[in-house]
Amino acid sequence: MFTIGLTGGIGSGKSTVAKMFADAGFPVVDADQVARDNMAPGSPVLAEVARVFGEDLIGAGGELDRAELARRAFASEEQTRKLNEITHPAIRRESDRRFAQLEQRGVKAAVYDMPLLVELGLNEEMDLTVVVDVAAEERVRRLVEHRGLDEGDARNRIARQAGDEERRARADIVIDNNGSLEELRARVEGVVDKIEKML
Template sequence: MLKIGLTGGIGSGKSTVANLLAEAGLEIVDADRIAREVVEPGQPALAELAEAFGADILNADGTLNRGELARRAFVDAEHTGLLNSITHPRISAETTRRFAAAEAAGTRAVVYDMPLLIEQGLDAGMDLTVVVDVPAETRVQRLVAQRGMDENDARARIAAQISDERRRAAADVVLDNSGPREALDAQVAELVERVDRMAAAEAAE
C-alpha cells in the first residue's frame, strides 16, 4: 500500500486537494480530524486533560473548550509538553490503526493529510510527499477574505510555520494552487494518475 503525505501552509488549499483526492477514490487519513476525535467526550485523553489543566476546560455539555485549553497549554514549553504527552500518543496510535485497517482492506493508496508532516519528519515514512504551494501574500489575502481572519493574525500564523522553501525542498510533488481552480484540478488529476501507476507497479512486484 502506498502512503501519500499531503501538506501545505495555512491558507494553501490543502483541504481542497484532499477533497479532490477523495473524490478520485483515494482514502484519506485526516490528522486534524483524528486530533479532534481523541478529545471527544468519553475519550481517555479528555479526562486526562481535565485533570492536568483543570475541570473548567470543559464546557457545560462535557465537550472540550479548545480556547481555554489553548490559553493554559501554550503559556510555556512545560505546559505545551504536557498537552502533547497526553494527545500525541493517542493521535499516533489511531493514525497507525487506520493505516493498518486500510492495508488489511486491500487499499491501493492512502493519503495522509497532515499539516505538520515535514515539521515532524513524517515525510520520511511516505512513498510520495505532496505539497500544496501558494505564495504567502496570496494566502494572507485568502485567509482575510475567505475566513474573515485578521490580517496581522494571518501573517503571524504563516510566520510561525516552516518556510515555503523548506516545504518545497521536501516535496516529491508540488501543486501550485495560486491560479484558477481549473489549473489545480488538472494538477490533481495528474497526481492521481501518478499514484495509480505507482500502485500498479507495487502490485506487480
C-alpha cells in the same frame, strides 16, 4: 500499501486537495479529524488538554472550545510544544490504526492528510510526499476572509509551522494553488495520473 503524505501550510487549500484525492479513489486519513475524534467529550486526551490549558476550555456539554484552545496554544512556542506533546502520540496511534484497517481491506494507496508532516519528519515514512504550495500573504488573506481569523492570529499560526521553503525541499511533488479552483483540479488530476502509474 502505497502511502501518500499530503501537507501544506495553514490556508494552503490542503483539505480541498485531500477531497480531490478522495474523489479520485484514494482513501484519506485526516490527521485533523483524528485529533478532533481524540478530543471527544470524556476522552483522556481532552482531560489532559484541559488540565494543562485550563478547565474552562470545556463547555457544559463536555465539548472543547477549539478556538480558545488554538489562541492559547499558538501564543508561544512553549505553549505549542505543550499541546503537541499531549496530542501527537495519540494522533499517531489512531492514524496507524486507520491505515492498518485500510490495508486489511486491500486498499492499494491511501493519503495521509497531515499539516505537520514535515515538522514531525513523517514525510520520511511516506512513499510519496505531496506539498500544496501557496504564497504566505495569500494564505493570510484566505484565513482572514474565509476562516474569520484576525490577521495577527493568522500570522501566528503560519509562524508556528515549517517554512514554505522547508516544505518544498522535502516534497516529491509540489502542487501550486495560487490560482483558481479549476487550475488546482487540473494539477491534482495530473498528480493522480502519476500516482496510478506508480502502483
